[in-house]
Amino acid sequence: MSTDLASPPKAILFDVFGTCVDWRGGVAREVALAAARLGVAVDAFAFADAWRGRYQPSMEEVRSGRRPWTILDVLHRESLDALLPKFGLGALDAASRADLNRAWHRLDPWPDVVAGLARLKRRYIIAPLSNGNVALLTNMAKRAGIPWDLVLGAETSRAYKPLPAAYLNAAAMLGLDPGEVMLGAAHNGDLAAARAVGLRTAFVPRPTEHGAGQKIDLAASDAWDVVASDFNDLAARLGA
Amino acid sequence: MSTDLASPPKAILFDVFGTCVDWRGGVAREVALAAARLGVAVDAFAFADAWRGRYQPSMEEVRSGRRPWTILDVLHRESLDALLPKFGLGALDAASRADLNRAWHRLDPWPDVVAGLARLKRRYIIAPLSNGNVALLTNMAKRAGIPWDLVLGAETSRAYKPLPAAYLNAAAMLGLDPGEVMLGAAHNGDLAAARAVGLRTAFVPRPTEHGAGQKIDLAASDAWDVVASDFNDLAARLGA
Numbered sequence: 506m507s508t509d510l511a512s513p514p515k516a517i518l519f520d521v522f523g524t525c526v527d528w529r530g531g532v533a534r535e536v537a538l539a540a541a542r543l544g545v546a547v548d549a550f551a552f553a554d555a556w557r558g559r560y561q562p563s564m565e566e567v568r569s570g571r572r573p574w575t576i577l578d579v580l581h582r583e584s585l586d587a588l589l590p591k592f593g594l595g596a597l598d599a600a601s602r603a604d605l606n607r608a609w610h611r612l613d614p615w616p617d618v619v620a621g622l623a624r625l626k627r628r629y630i631i632a633p634l635s636n637g638n639v640a641l642l643t644n645m646a647k648r649a650g651i652p653w654d655l656v657l658g659a660e661t662s663r664a665y666k667p668l669p670a671a672y673l674n675a676a677a678m679l680g681l682d683p684g685e686v687m688l689g690a691a692h693n694g695d696l697a698a699a700r701a702v703g704l705r706t707a708f709v710p711r712p713t714e715h716g717a718g719q720k721i722d723l724a725a726s727d728a729w730d731v732v733a734s735d736f737n738d739l740a741a742r743l744g745a
Numbered sequence: 746m747s748t749d750l751a752s753p754p755k756a757i758l759f760d761v762f763g764t765c766v767d768w769r770g771g772v773a774r775e776v777a778l779a780a781a782r783l784g785v786a787v788d789a790f791a792f793a794d795a796w797r798g799r800y801q802p803s804m805e806e807v808r809s810g811r812r813p814w815t816i817l818d819v820l821h822r823e824s825l826d827a828l829l830p831k832f833g834l835g836a837l838d839a840a841s842r843a844d845l846n847r848a849w850h851r852l853d854p855w856p857d858v859v860a861g862l863a864r865l866k867r868r869y870i871i872a873p874l875s876n877g878n879v880a881l882l883t884n885m886a887k888r889a890g891i892p893w894d895l896v897l898g899a900e901t902s903r904a905y906k907p908l909p910a911a912y913l914n915a916a917a918m919l920g921l922d923p924g925e926v927m928l929g930a931a932h933n934g935d936l937a938a939a940r941a942v943g944l945r946t947a948f949v950p951r952p953t954e955h956g957a958g959q960k961i962d963l964a965a966s967d968a969w970d971v972v973a974s975d976f977n978d979l980a981a982r983l984g985a
Binding site: 578630638639640641642643644646647653654655656660661678679680681 | 818870878879880881882883884886887893894895896900901918919920921
């Protein structure tokens with residue numbers, strides 16, 4: 506089938522949090538359950554936003570070299586332990602904290618993701634290229650039926666996006682040149698970093714990733730190689 | 746469904762060359778084609794055996810630390826370049842050598858493998874734990890329809906089996922204790938190394954891996970946790 510591109514890529518790698526799965530809704534759902542079990546009233550979406558708000562700063566400690574390689578499960582847990590008292594949830598016990606931390610392993614895909622990826626998989630190698638660790642991404646895929654060919658990302662690259670090594674090591678592990686690999690993401694900044702080191706780019710908007718009042722990443726900020734409305738449209742545009 | 750085990754594992758990782766795929770038949774097939782194009786008569790099975798004969802020595806240079814980390818595609822290519830003149834195939838050009846080296850990416854699974862793994866995947870995380878590099882294992886799986894959840898192995902562990910780190914790093918990347926992971930293999934030595942660091946073990950014989958006169962690994966040498974006749978039997982014994 507024809508594609509939007511003169512020369513299509515061989516592999517399509519995807520950002521995961523926000524692009525493939527609804528982290529805000531999934532985390533809020535599990536925070537609300539944990540709070541209810543404690544009998545505490547909490548703004549679960551505010552908690553999800555605060556937890557995610559510590560995501561970039563926590564990875565920056567690793568990116569900068571101030572901290573040795575540390576997987577996202579550990580960073581998530583440290584952020585969780587810091588936030589719980591601020592939301593009146595400091596009484597949550599260790600087992601409940603460990604379970605709540607795994608809410609990130611149990612996020613639901615947006616409705617178009619599994620069907621679109623199943624189509625893309627027929628023609629392309631598909632894998633996550635996420636800052637999530639391998640266990641997180643594997644458990645998420647098993648639960649949700651996301652049909653990855655393999656799991657790549659910060660942990661296999663040993664570098665957090667948007668560092669160049671995160672993208673380049675993933676391409677190298679596939680034995681591909683950067684130009685043979687496409688990143689699919691809902692975040693213009695991720696695509697800019699991927700393009701800067703030679704990857705192809707596909708933008709898929711997720712206008713409610715941050716809730717109804719989202720102000721960022723509502724549309725493509727640059728002339729990405731492909732702009733699609735969702736993963737089914739992406740598959741169609743890539744001839745899959 | 747019931748299993749042979751009181752407490753089944755969460756992930757089953759598989760040796761690939763010999764256990765999942767017929768490397769000898771696949772390599773011989775492609776060597777024969779390359780020789781025919783050159784108009785040279787060659788014993789293609791002898792070539793396959795000689796190529797595989799350099800496998801352990803080439804990895805031992807890396808295991809010992811005498812050589813920095815090097816993926817199997819590179820080791821295979823060096824062995825190929827050394828062997829071609831000995832078989833009268835020194836005239837093979839660079840493009841043909843690169844293509845022949847990728848014969849290892851195009852090996853066929855034994856007939857029970859894809860069906861057995863599809864069953865196991867419903868209940869367990871399944872992945873290769875192979876000395877093959879990620880690109881080799883990914884391309885092999887795409888071509889043959891092997892339904893891995895993810896691709897693990899020497900390259901993601903940065904250690905060649907049977908070094909302990911090869912097994913332990915794979916379990917750690919899945920966020921699992923060694924005892925929650927089972928290795929499936931046709932090689933008693935691989936299983937012994939896995940058991941020594943706490944993994945569960947499953948033996949599946951491949952009595953023609955080395956041809957009709959095979960003398961090794963015809964049967965289980967130890968009381969492995971599971972002994973199955975093929976991957977379908979393994980799935981049945983593991984309740985999948």
